[in-house]
Amino acid sequence: MDLELNYFSNGPEFSDRSQLTQPEITQCMSVMEALRNWREADRALSEASRRYMRLNESDMRAIRMLMQAQKQGRVVTPKDIAHEVGISSASTTKLIDRLVVAGHLIRAPHPKDQRTICIDVTPQTAQAARETVGRQHARRFAAAAALSSDERDVVVRFLTALAEADEPQGDLAAQ
Known part of the structure; x- marks a missing residue:
């Protein structure tokens, strides 16, 4: 078990264990350890996917959001991407530019608003x-x-x- 799990999970000051036997406490700790292992595996898989596609975390979040929007038939603007990823409009422009050059995204005219564009994967x-x-x-x-x-x-x-x-x-x- 890692230090964080031991430090935060073993202290009775954070959790009432008075109704649990020692084997039950051990079993609960095993559940927490299994969750930690799954989170690490999930994190490693996400990192491998990012490396494979040569993308950073913001790029992946934007692409995931765009793919979900496409499935739902929604139009996505740069402003939508900025909101989803939590970055400024200037950073969003750089993100879109980078992903267009890399062949991941395309810009298209917005179907209803000529003042903006829509972005697709x-x-x-x-x-x-x-x-x-x-x-x-x-x-x-x-x-x-x-x-x-x-x-x-x-x-x-x-x-x-x-x-x-x-x-x-x-x-x-x-x-």
């Missing part, structure tokens, strides 16, 4: 992303399919509770 980039993400999704789906129906229900409840537990609280929510 090239068919080649969409195909490459679908293939890599598709393979990843298929492996994850197979892992879920290998569980029983009851086990999947437990996992869904756990992950939903974990997502709720990870909502920013107090000082973090204000930022």
Whole structure:
């Protein structure tokens, strides 16, 4: 187990363990360790995808958002990309320029607003992303399919509770 997990998870000042036996505490720690291992594997896979496509994190976020928008039939402007990625309009222009030159994006006239343009993912980039993400999704789906129906229900409840537990609280929510 890594230092962060040991430091933050083992202290009784953060979690009430009075109703748990030592084997139950150990089992909970194993769940936390398995989550950490999955997060590391997910992070490594994302990094490998970025290297394969020669993209940085902002580029990948923009492309993911554009592909989702294309699936939904939505038009995306540079302003939409700036909002999604959390960067300035100047940085968005540089991002789009870089991805157009690299053959990942295309600019097109906006269908309703002549003052702006819309941005689309090239068919080649969409195909490459679908293939890599598709393979990843298929492996994850197979892992879920290998569980029983009851086990999947437990996992869904756990992950939903974990997502709720990870909502920013107090000082973090204000930022």
